[in-house]
Amino acid sequence: MAVAATSSTIGSFYHSRSQRGITRPRMAVRSSALSAVPILTSLQKNCATPLPVLRHVADAMAADMRAGLAVDGGSDLKMILSYVNSLPTGNEKGLFYALDLGGTNFRVLRVQLGGKDQRVVDTEFEQVSIPQKLMFGTSEELFDFISSGLASFAKKESGKFQLAHGRKREIGFTFSFPVKQTSIDSGILIKWTKGFAVSGTAGKDVVACLNEAMERQGLDMQVSALVNDTVGTLAGARYWDDDVMVAVILGTGTNACYVERMDAIPKLRSHMSASGRTIINTEWGAFSNGLPLTEFDRDMDVASINPGEQIFEKTISGMYLGEIVRRVLLKMAEAGALFGESVPEKFSTPFILRTPHLCAMQLDNSDDLEAVGSILSDVVGVRSDLCARKIVLEVCDTIVKRGGRLAGAGIVGILQKMEQDSKGIIFGKRTVVAMDGGLYENYPQYRRYLQDAVTELLGSEISKSVIIEHSKDGSGIGAALLAAANSNYAHEF
Ligand code: ADP
Ligand code: MG
Secondary structure (H helix, E strand, C coil), X not given: CCCCCCHHHHHHHHEEECCCCCEEECCCCHHHHHHHHHHHHHHHHHCCCCHHHHHHHHHHHHHHHHHHHHCCCCCCXXXXXXXXXXXXXXXXXXXXXXXEECCCEEEEEEEEEEHHHHCEEEEEEEEEECCHHHHHCEHHHHHHHHHHXXXXXXXCXXXXXXXXXXXXXXXXXXXXXXXXXXXXXXXXXXXXXXXXXXXXXXXXXXXXHHHHHHHHHCCCEEEEEEECHHHHHHHHHHCXXXXXXXXXXXXXXXXXXXXXXXXXXXXXXXXXXXCCEEEEECCHHHCCCCCCCCHHHHHHHHXXXXXXXXXXXXXXXXXXXHHHHHHHHHHHHHHHCCCCCCCCHHHHCCCCCCHXXXXXXXXXXXXXXXXXXXXHHHHHCXXXXXXXXXXXXXHHHHHHHHHHHHHHHHHHHXXXXXXXXXXXXXXXXXXXXXXXXXXXXXXHHHXXXXXXXXXXXXXXXXXXXXXXXXXXXXXXXXXXXXXHHCCCCHHHC
């Protein structure tokens, strides 16, 4: 696996000692590469996440969770009730659908559940990316797109999927934006995030929006559970493993949820569940306390469609890592001619450099960093020499390391809060944190930095029993399981 060049390897490129001991440039581009170094050094300093910074972030996360549980609006963290008070047991049976509207992709899934013995008998899914124009269109356009995708998928249902006689097809609807849940099958969109600016949805019940679109399509299905993607992931992972207590999404955006005691939620006056537990959707993307931020983060935030909001998300999630790196490289290019004298217009296009590009560059372990060179040339239109490529890798590594380590600190914050409330519930026993999302799934360096931070914070002994694991496609199955658990026909089981 390729690891980004370290400062010392870059350093070795600037100068070489001649036999007479005079420092001479080894490369023709010495001056332009050198001029980027102060920017790199200051970036590394400002993005550093030594243990005290991580500890502060973990403590602040735990404190913000408490404040958000005390009263609505008590902190950056909304700490939203999911109305999911019981998790899948394995007894769920029948055909269920799931819909997942993320930030980048839209997925549809069907699953045939066979109860304790057979579990998941069969499952099928389709995925399409969300057309850019729908992110800025009207609510009707977006929900029409969703329901027509669902309709064409439902048409392809084959005989191996069996709907019990007299039932409607039921859907678990995963909607990965901040929603004030009003019941297990309704909830009001608080605001769009992750670059969405769809008109006419904020303040409305998103299930009603979907139902109206399904009616327009003549599609006879019904939403039985409205689920945040983190909650779906937790439910899906819990189906296989009783020790799952927390779920975290690291995809286009980021969020986390966890199992909370009802009596630890002061803002909850009624609505006690039989189990005495519920799932809280933290909406931790809005966290902002004590983060090591730079001018590049601040400029990106100011230019965003939601300035001042979702600061943790803008620091650690997939939508933004590439854009932060682009901003740093652009400054290096303009201030020091890192890629030659002229800066192509393309380079100034926001979000043109994406997180998967960073990942592909960091996986390049060729001697001349050829893949780095061709990505830079294809994506931002610059020519680069080896020295510039190494600096680019350093910038990627700095931003990805900060993101991964801060995500790890956030996870420890949640675990810490749970442990403080119920001694022994987390530490000293096996505890699983279920992870999902394209960033976590596909970016090995990010994953490693996240794990390193968790281990550093918890210490080697405790961290042995805290298992952070990928729960592949957990959220889709999880949403279907929650639809099953909340089925209108549940009494018929
Ligand atoms: P969503 O957030 O829309 O539900 P995903 O969980 O699939 O979708 O996450 C998609 C995001 O994951 C992309 O926007 C991107 O930031 C990130 N991603 C996808 N592939 C990679 C990759 N190879 N390397 C790094 N990040 C990736
Ligand atoms: Mg998602």
